[in-house]
Structure formats: C-alpha cells, structure tokens
Amino acid sequence: MPAAASAHGDGTLIVGASQAGVQAAATLREHGYTSPIVLVGDEPYAPYQRPPLSKGYLAGTASRSTLELRAESYYASAGITVVTGERIVEVRLHDAEAGSGAAVGEGGTPHAFDRLILATGARPHRLPVPGADLDGVCYLRGIDDADTLTRRLQGASHVTVVGGGFIGLEVASLARTAGLSVDVVEAAERVLPRAVASLTSDFYRGAHERRGTRVHLGAAVDRIEGTNGRATAVRLTDGRRLPTDLVVVGIGAQPATELADQLGLAVQGGIVVDGASRTSIATVLAAGDCTAMSHPAGEVGLVRLESVQNAVAQGRQAALAILGRPDPVPAVPWFWSDQYDLKLQIAGLQQGHDRVVLRGDPDTERFSVLYFSRDRLIALDAVNSPIDYMTARKALARSLTLDPALAHDPDVPLARLLVPVADTTLAPLA
Ligand SMILES: Cc1cc2nc3c(=O)[nH]c(=O)nc-3n(C[C@H](O)[C@H](O)[C@H](O)COP(=O)(O)OP(=O)(O)OC[C@H]3O[C@@H](n4cnc5c(N)ncnc54)[C@H](O)[C@@H]3O)c2cc1C
Numbered sequence: 001m002p003a004a005a006s007a008h009g010d011g012t013l014i015v016g017a018s019q020a021g022v023q024a025a026a027t028l029r030e031h032g033y034t035s036p037i038v039l040v041g042d043e044p045y046a047p048y049q050r051p052p053l054s055k056g057y058l059a060g061t062a063s064r065s066t067l068e069l070r071a072e073s074y075y076a077s078a079g080i081t082v083v084t085g086e087r088i089v090e091v092r093l094h095d096a097e098a099g100s101g102a103a104v105g106e107g108g109t110p111h112a113f114d115r116l117i118l119a120t121g122a123r124p125h126r127l128p129v130p131g132a133d134l135d136g137v138c139y140l141r142g143i144d145d146a147d148t149l150t151r152r153l154q155g156a157s158h159v160t161v162v163g164g165g166f167i168g169l170e171v172a173s174l175a176r177t178a179g180l181s182v183d184v185v186e187a188a189e190r191v192l193p194r195a196v197a198s199l200t201s202d203f204y205r206g207a208h209e210r211r212g213t214r215v216h217l218g219a220a221v222d223r224i225e226g227t228n229g230r231a232t233a234v235r236l237t238d239g240r241r242l243p244t245d246l247v248v249v250g251i252g253a254q255p256a257t258e259l260a261d262q263l264g265l266a267v268q269g270g271i272v273v274d275g276a277s278r279t280s281i282a283t284v285l286a287a288g289d290c291t292a293m294s295h296p297a298g299e300v301g302l303v304r305l306e307s308v309q310n311a312v313a314q315g316r317q318a319a320l321a322i323l324g325r326p327d328p329v330p331a332v333p334w335f336w337s338d339q340y341d342l343k344l345q346i347a348g349l350q351q352g353h354d355r356v357v358l359r360g361d362p363d364t365e366r367f368s369v370l371y372f373s374r375d376r377l378i379a380l381d382a383v384n385s386p387i388d389y390m391t392a393r394k395a396l397a398r399s400l401t402l403d404p405a406l407a408h409d410p411d412v413p414l415a416r417l418l419v420p421v422a423d424t425t426l427a428p429l430a
Contacts, residue, residue: 008035010112012322013103015088015259016119017041019049019308020288022069022243023315024117029078031323036081037205040085040103046072051308053146054170055338060150067143093115093261099283101322103259113242115283117318118260118271122253122289122306127162131224136231138249140167152246156180158214159167160234160244163223164191168250169204172213173339177250182213185234187220187251196255197350199369200381201247203362207342256302268292270304275328275386278319285321287314300352332396341365345389348396359388360410368392369392370407376421377401391415 012028016373017039025037041047045292048067056062075082086105093101093116103111106247126132149171153159159170159175164186176182184191190201192209205215216236224247225233234242248275255270266272266280270292288311292302311333320327335346342365353371356379360367368388377400382390391414395401402417 009114010100011036011038012115012117013111013113014039014119015091015103016115016121016256016288016290017047017082017084018042018121018288019047019069019311020121020315020318021117021119021228022047023312024119024285024287024319025080026070027082027316027319031319031325033319033323035114038083039075040083040086040088040105040111040112041081041083042106043142044085044099046075046082046084048143049119049257049308050141051336053143054140054167055319057142057149057298058171059174064143082351089260091262093263093281093284094137096281096283099281103149110424114289115216115278115322116285117315117322118279118284118286119311119315119318120256120259121287122255124249125252127221127224127249127251127255129221129223131231132224132249134224134226135229136226136245137224137249139249140171141253145164146378153178153180154323156246158244159246159248160185160242161248161250162234163250163252164188164193164205164215164217164260165250165252166192168248169208169248169339170337171248172208173325176208176211176213177340183234183244184208184213184215185221185236185242186215186217189218191215191217195350197353197356197369197371199356199358199362200344200383203383204339204342204344206356206362207340207365208254209339216242216403233365253306257290257294259420260286260290268302270302272302273314275330276316276326277314277323278321278326287311287318291398295349295351300349303331303349303351305349307333309334332393335357343384343386345382345386346379347382347389347393348377350379353378357407359408359414360385367410370404372404375401375404388414391418 052062088103090104099115158181160186161172162185172182184326192201220237222235222237224231257267260271271286273291289306292304293305337344350371355372357370366384368385369381382389399421402420
C-alpha cells in the first residue's frame with residue numbers, strides 16, 4: 001500500500017506529467033514519502049504512454065484508455081495531485097542548498113516546493129525548410145498529433161516520411177500496411193543512423209523496400225511544395241520531386257530545457273545529470289528525455305536517451321535522491337521498435353563498439369547483431385530473436401560476456417556461452 005500523503009511542507013513539484021514524472025511520483029510514495037507531490041503537465045490528458053502512438057494506437061488496434069500510464073484512481077489513492085493543461089513558465093530557487101523554491105504556471109498559479117524534479121521531455125525538431133507550415137505536414141509526439149495523423153492517413157494515398165529514425169519507420173510501416181504509397185527520405189547514408197550499426201540499418205532499409213516503400217538515402221529536403229495551402233510534393237535538394245498528399249516529419253527531438261536554463265543548470269544537449277539524476281545543482285533533479293548523462297561505457301561522452309527504460313530508471317533515481325537514498329547503479333538501457341512483423345529489441349548502447357558480430361541470417365528476418373568493445377559485449381540488436389535479447393540484457397546486467405568468435409552460430413544458445421567478465425582475459429570497460 002502506498003503511504004498516505006499528509007501536508008508536510010510544500011513537498012515535491014514535478015514538472016512534466018509523463019513517463020519520468022509519474023515514475024518519480026510513484027517511487028516517492030512507494031518508499032514512504034509523506035509530503036505533498038504535485039505533478040504538473042501542459043498536455044490536457046492524464047499521463048499516458050507515447051510508444052503506442054506510432055504503433056497500436058495509430059494502427060487503430062489500441063484504444064485511448066490503454067495509453068494511460070496509471071488508472072485515474074491511482075493518483076487519488078496515492079495522494080498525488082495531477083495538474084493537467086498547465087505550463088510552468090517560471091521557476092526560482094529560494095534555497096539552492098535545500099532545493100526549495102517556487103514555480104509559476106502560465107495562468108499565474110504559484111507552486112511552492114521543497115524539492116523540484118524536471119521531467120519536461122523533448123519536442124520534435126521542426127523541418128527548417130520553406131513550405132514546412134503547409135497543411136498536411138505532420139509530426140508525432142502526443143495524442144493530438146496521433147489523432148490528426150490517423151485522420152490524415154485515412155484520406156491519403158501517398159505519404160512521404162521525412163526522417164528514417166524509429167518513429168518515421170514505424171509510421172512508414174503502418175502506412176504501407178494500410179496500402180498507401182510510401183517514400184522515406186533520410187539525410188544520412190543509412191536509416192536508423194544513430195541507433196544501430198550498418199548491419200541492422202541495412203536490413204531495415206531492405207525490409208522496407210521489399211515491402212514496397214521507396215527509401216531515399218543521403219537525401220535532403222529542399223522545400224515542401226503546395227497548392228491552396230496544402231502540401232502536394234516534397235522537393236529534394238538534388239531536384240527530385242516526390243508527389244505526396246501527406247508529409248510526416250520524424251527528424252528527432254530537442255530536450256525541453258527552458259526551466260533548467262532559468263535555474264542556471266548545466267545543459268549540454270540535455271540537462272546534465274549524474275547517475276542519481278542530480279543536476280549541476282545537486283538538490284534539483286531531472287529525469288527522462290530532457291536529460292543528458294555520461295555514457296555508461298565512460299568514453300563516449302554525454303548521451304541523451306529517448307526511451308521508456310531511461311525515463312523510468314531516472315524517474316526512480318530522482319525520487320531516491322529526494323529520499324536521501326541516492327542509488328546511482330547504472331541500468332542496462334533497452335529499447336524496442338515494431339515495424340511490420342519485425343520486432344527489434346535492443347539491449348545496451350552500441351556507441352563505442354569496435355567489433356560487430358552477426359548471428360543468424362538477415363534474409364530469414366530473424367537474427368541478432370552483437371556489439372563488442374575490447375572483446376566485451378556492450379550491446380545487442382535482436383530482430384525477431386527475443387531469446388537472444390533477453391539473454392543479452394541479463395548478461396549486461398550481470399557483467400557477463402562471451403567470446404566474439406563463438407557468438408555467430410545461432411544454433412548455440414547465447415546463454416551457454418556466457419562467462420563472467422572477470423573470468424576472461426578481456427579488459428574491463430573503463
Ligand atoms: C511516437 C513515439 C514512439 C515512441 N516509441 C518508443 C518505443 O517504442 N520505445 C521506447 O522506449 N521509447 C519510445 N518513445 C520514447 C518515449 O516515449 C520517451 O522516451 C518517454 O515518453 C520520455 O518520457 P519523459 O517523461 O521523459 O518525457 P515526455 O514523455 O516527453 O513528457 C514530458 C512532458 O512534460 C511536458 N512539459 C514540458 N515542459 C513543460 C512545462 N514547462 N510545464 C508543464 N509541462 C511541461 C510535456 O508536454 C510532456 O507532456 C517513443 C516516443 C514517441 C513520441
């Protein structure tokens with residue numbers, strides 16, 4: 001049972017009522033925090049999950065109610081006040097050592113706090129070309145975007161997706177499955193350029209092409225052309241013209257850091273946090289898509305992870321820091337993406353790898369890619385291979401590895417190859 005709230009001081013203010021914010025609030029209550037908790041979000045909805053927006057919700061197989069992160073009754077029973085539709089526009093610290101201060105909502109509502117958690121997430125990058133504001137140019141971040149896109153897809157016959165990242169490819173797969181003609185335009189030389197190595201991205205390009213999508217790599221958008229205010233074509237910088245009646249832009253997101261800037265927190269491609277979600281003012285916490293933290297392998301610099309796993313882990317860390325029990329144990333990052341009948345599951349972070357091993361045959365649409373750094377397993381992409389994925393997640397969590405030379409044979413279960421990192425001659429990560 002969650003501990004009941006009672007009015008001890010101003011309590012904790014969490015700005016951003018989504019995956020990270022809800023997790024922080026829930027963890028506070030689960031660990032006996034009895035002061036007020038106020039969760040303020042600027043969207044007009046109870047906190048919800050975003051992953052289904054480019055999957056089941058857009059496909060029409062998941063309803064609005066299944067998006068909710070928690071049942072509405074949960075918040076009242078846990079003593080968590082959820083304020084929706086209110087944007088916090090100003091925040092100040094009265095006592096940086098204690099972490100207390102006050103915030104102000106757009107309508108002037110004051111929110112005093114003993115402790116503050118910024119869980120403000122990220123917002124889609126806008127396409128910076130002429131015509132990007134034409135009707136029929138869509139983005140996908142929230143419920144309203146997904147509802148608009150659902151309507152637009154129903155009336156469209158030709159969709160151009162700008163950006164070959166996860167969201168773009170998931171939308172492309174749903175549009176193609178619905179029988180629409182689909183072009184994907186990606187500025188890099190391969191799809192999913194930041195998330196996976198070329199073995200996996202080459203497979204995904206091929207998988208989309210085999211299913212009838214045209215994938216344009218190394219292709220930059222020059223402008224969106226329109227008639228009567230409506231998008232009708234995407235013009236590429238090499239002069240090619242892709243006729244279209246719907247443009248879906250998925251070119252990444254930028255962290256929402258305005259409040260962190262007001263507080264003078266360190267921001268480098270995200271609000272900089274340590275392993276316990278503490279910002280450069282240690283009493284102020286930040287969690288989720290708005291943050292950047294040191295890469296777990298240490299040598300790759302700061303990374304900003306946009307994933308449910310990271311939002312949940314950092315939300316929990318932020319709560320534990322407030323409770324005076326910081327627990328900066330690095331969690332194994334994981335991620336998933338559903339495109340057509342292909343389930344991609346990623347464990348670990350591949351950045352910094354120096355060796356890649358293919359396990360299985362991509363032509364069967366069932367294989368894994370293992371990433372090693374100095375012969376130590378650091379990540380795995382599994383396509384329709386859930387057992388490899390689960391094994392790699394466990395291995396990474398338990399500091400187990402395997403000999404890269406033995407990893408390629410899919411007939412030998414990965415679990416049979418695992419050995420403790422310390423038992424090998426492999427150099428441990430820095
Ligand atoms: C379409 C889509 C598909 C995805 N699919 C996957 C997936 O398959 N797997 C996966 O792991 N991750 C996926 N993600 C990413 C995942 O949803 C995010 O990593 C996660 O939502 C991050 O949670 P968060 O709480 O940090 O931020 P967000 O979910 O972005 O929430 C931040 C909230 O804060 C609000 N806010 C910002 N500033 C203020 C302010 N000043 N005042 C009040 N409120 C404010 C925002 O409006 C927003 O509601 C997907 C994301 C999208 C958009």
